[in-house]
Structure formats: C-alpha cells, structure tokens
Amino acid sequence: MNITVLGAGAWGTAFGQVLADAGNNVTMWAIEPEIVEGIRDHHHNGVRLPSVAKLPDNMTATGDRAEAVKDAEIVVVAIAAQFARVALAEFKNLIPQTAIVVSLMKGIERTTSKRMDQVVREALDLPAERFAAVSGPNLSKEVADRQPAATVVGCADLDNARKVAKACTTDYFKAFVTRDVIGLEMCGSLKNVTALAVGMARGAGYGENTAAMIETRGLAELTALGKAAGADPKTFAGLAGVGDMTATCGSPLSRNYTFGANLGKGLSVEEATKASNGVAEGVPTTSAVVALGKELGVATPLAYAMSRVLEDGISCQQMLGLLFGDEITEE
Template sequence: MDVQRITVLGAGSWGTAFAKVLADAGRDVTVWARRAEVAGEIRDGHGNGSYLPGVRLPDNLTATADPTQALVGADAVVLAVPSQSLRANLTGWRGLLPSDAILVSLAKGVELGTLKRMSQVIAEISGAPEDEIVVVSGPNLAREIAQEQPAAAVLACTDHERAVAIQRATSNAYFRPYTNTDVIGCELGGACKNVIALSCGMAAGMGYGANTTATLITRGLAEMVRLGTKLGADPLTFAGLAGVGDLVATCSSPLSRNRTFGERLGHGETVEQAQNAAGGQVAEGVMSCSSIRALAQTNGVDMPLTDAMHRVCHEGLDPRRAGAELLGRQNKHEWS
C-alpha cells in the first residue's frame, strides 16, 4: 500500500503535530480546520498559533476549512477530533470519505453511552471493517513532537499491512513508529491513561510527591491490565508504548492537559473552575472516567482509582476524601 496523500481532520495540537510528522516523512498533507482563520494561518503562514505557537509547519502541509476539498484523493484519512465528538463529526464526513482510504484514529477514549472504543465508533459510522482501521497510541505530547524531540508511537491494526503502510508514512528523523496487532489493548491503554493522569495531577495539587505519583501510575496500570485482559487484550501491550509509555508521559508532564486539569482539582478548584482556567476545554479523562467506569462495571472488573476519579469529577467527592478511601480499602495481594 502506497500512502502519499493524507488528510488530517482536526487542527488541534495533536492533529497539527501529527500532520507535521507526516509532512516531515515526505507526504503531502492537508489539514481540515473547523475555523477558516486557522486553516488560513496553516496554509499561508505555516503555523498554528492557537495550538502550537512558535512552531513552523512544513511547506508540503496545507489546510482548508472545506472537508470536501480536504478529502479529495486521500490515500489515508486521520481522524484527529476529541473522542466524545468523533461520532458527530464522522457522521458529517461519512459521504466524503474515499472508499479505499486507510482510516487512522488519534482519538483516545471510550464513548459515553455506547461504551465503544474509537475504532468501533469509526467502523460503525464509516462502514469500514474494524480490522482495517489503524489506531495511533503512545507517549505523544504534541508540543514536544512538534518541536522534533525524539519520540515513538505504536500503530495498531489487525491488518498488519495497513499498519506498516502508516508506519512508512510517519517514520522520520525524530518520530519512530512501531506496529502492533492488539487494537483493543492499545485503545484501552490510550483511554485509561487519561484517567490515571487526572489522579496524578490531583496528588500533585495536594502537595504529594514522587512516591504517591509512582503508586498511582502503578496501580492505575494494574486497572488497565485487568480491564484489557478481560476484553481480550494482550497483557504485554500494557508494558509497551501504548501502556507504560503513554501512562508515564501523561501522568508526569506539565504539558499533559489531564494532569494539569487534575492538579487544579487538587488545589481545590471545581470542575467548572478548572474548565474555565483551561479556556473552556475539558480534559479527555473527565469524560472517559465515566465511560471506562461503566465499561468496567459491565464486565465485572474492579477499577477503584477510575471509580474515584468519576466520583470526584461528577459527584462532588473531595480529592482528599477520595485518597483516604483508596488508602483505606481492604488489604490484599498485589496481583489479586
């Protein structure tokens, strides 16, 4: 499969950074932006100051606010919109998608209500087989990648040839992509890490240090593994880029929106105050904690940390009380 012309639907920080990765790998890239002024800045000014200020975008990267124009002749279509708005956006684009294009998902989450992973949502709306959708996951903080700091990612698809095609299209001097066939594990890792990052941010906001952060990361990983294996994922996936890799980056970096949002909650702000401080943006983990919690309950999986984050974000539980409840749970064997 020869992937040369690629469309990225979404001009946020990660969509723009991923478009730069593709362009720096020698591909012709078109970004669709919702706002015409953002499209014009990318196309004519080679930048996206709203999301990646100070980053120059390659000359072989253009943009438009017209989805029809963006999608004409695309060999691959990258979906770079938030997880909870993916269904609505893709429904509008469905009739425009080239029939033979590889669909690539950057979204990390579990859909509220349906409890579907993003590749399942894409398959349902687009009509494409699930085994032909490529999922991108890993420690991918957009600003660092846009600054060409060395990074890696995992491209998951049960059709390995499609994953390899996207691997070739994204491999460049600073971005190293690996392939994987465990789509379930990679998607659940990408969704769950946002919830764990909220907890790490809350801990930091309450003044706790490295021991607490390491504990939350490790116990959060245990929750991810329990849910993933229950749903058919390979446990080894969670030891890789889509598991530990993404978890460490998102839980520890001040560039992580989820960690920063959690830190504000730890300082005593409400969800609404934290959202206002973030310019009206809600971190993915705030919504995903509810859908992941429901998915775990449906499948009989114990995820106390995820449950605590749901109760803090949606039921008004004080973060300090949540911490006390987690520490006061019945003692048990580490792997039980």
C-alpha cells in the first residue's frame, strides 16, 4: 500500500519504519527541510530518531503537502496533539476521499477538551469509518530497535481497523483491533498525565509503593472518565490501558515520565520543557483532563493535583497529598 505519515517525529518515524518493514511504500511529510532531506537523501532522521542508522529503502520524505498525500491509501497523523487541528487544516482538500486517516497522537486538545479522534475528524471533515486510532505500549526507541511490541488499532468500521492492522504487522510488531476508539484515545492521553506524576515521585526519590499507588489510582481515574465518555471498560485492562500505563510509567524513554522526574528533582516547568527530548503530551493535556472531568461530572484528583504542579509549582509531597480526601472510602 502507499502510506503517508504526517509528522516525522520520533514516533512518526519509528512507525513509518514499521510500515516500511511490513512492505508498504512509505512517504514521510515534515515541515523542517533538514528532516525531509535527511530521510529522503540519507535514510536517516538525525533530529528526531538518531538511534536508527539507516531507515528502510522503501521510505522517503517530502515537504510538499499535495505530493505527500496524493496517492495515499492510508494517511497517518503523528503531529504534536496541540498543533494537529491547525496542521491538518492544510491537508483538508488534499487527502484522497478513499484514504483511511490514522492517528498516533496521545493527547487532549487544551482549548476544547476534545480527543484526537474528534479533532482529526472535525479538521478533515472525516466520517467515523475512515478514522482509526493506534494506541498501545509503544515507546518509539524500542519499536525503532525492532524489539517485540504490540498495539491496538481502533475504528468504528472493523474491516478498516483490520486493513490498518495488516499494514503495520511485522515479525516484531503485532496489532490487535477494536471498535472502541474512545477507549483508545482516553487511555493514550490520560496515561501521560499519570506518567508525569509517577516520574515526579521517582525524581523526588520515592520507590515502588508510591509509583504503584499513583499508577493504580491513575488507571481508576482514566477508567471512570473513559466510561463517562462512552468507552468500553474492557479496553482499560488491555494493551492500550494497563499495558501502556506500565510501559510509560516505568521507562525513562518516556518523555512524560522524564518530564515528571525532572520536576521531582526540582526543575521548574520551564526548565523541564527545555530539557525535554520531544513533546510531553501530558503537560497541555492535564488541564484539558480536569476540564473534561468537570464537563462529565467525574472526579479527577490526579489530573487536578498535576495541574497544580504545572500551574502553581506545588511540591511532590503536596501533589501526593491532593490525591486522597480525608474520609475513609471504599477503593
């Protein structure tokens, strides 16, 4: 198949390699000429994925939007979530009417509290059956190293989910399918907020008990919010839920975990942003989750506590103190 990936960041490029390894012709679109030239002329993305010495031969790049998508059967979107709407507006009349559009993004739009399925479909005026989300425990560097991993492809039309899953299946990358797009979106976005908190606790020197407490309460929070948004509770126990929570909250390869760890070590939000090796989606997503919780009538103590860290600079101990009320409750 001809597949175009919009955004040659770490995950966009690593997923592009998966698609190329699966036998597809892959075109990466990027704004920065340095990235385009690197991938097109040298099969290397030295800016965002330097660990891969040589990207596959069936992977090229362009900075021209029309050229990028003109023959695409699948268009994959891997742009930082807060910029997706603006970036996609430029592709609205260029993407073929038959193409399936796949989002790899894990974030909630801060200005609207909308999930990426909503943002992408609104920006491109796309029917539900032509939108798919991909979410799972997929730290980009490990996937780029071709370490065994699995993911979940969600689409309202299960045949289209299968088409996308087949397109990204290799001997090291396995894709499952689901109809639960909302569940995938909620898992991917909210685990980033939890990873910020776990990272912060680790950076402050706390151990396994504290990390497990935050992860478990984070999972409870994302399950409650996801259910209220219309997700299937089963999704939270799967790869995109518990799976991604485990990977992201347990690895310094995660930008969200590392951002949190830097806060825990005493860096300011500004300093942690400067130190970040790519987008930490949990940062802008945190306040969007708090707003979404209010909209859906679901308590979001973890997201609220992290929003106080990000907005008011409260300490790790103060953040942890906000996770629980004073009264004794059932778990």
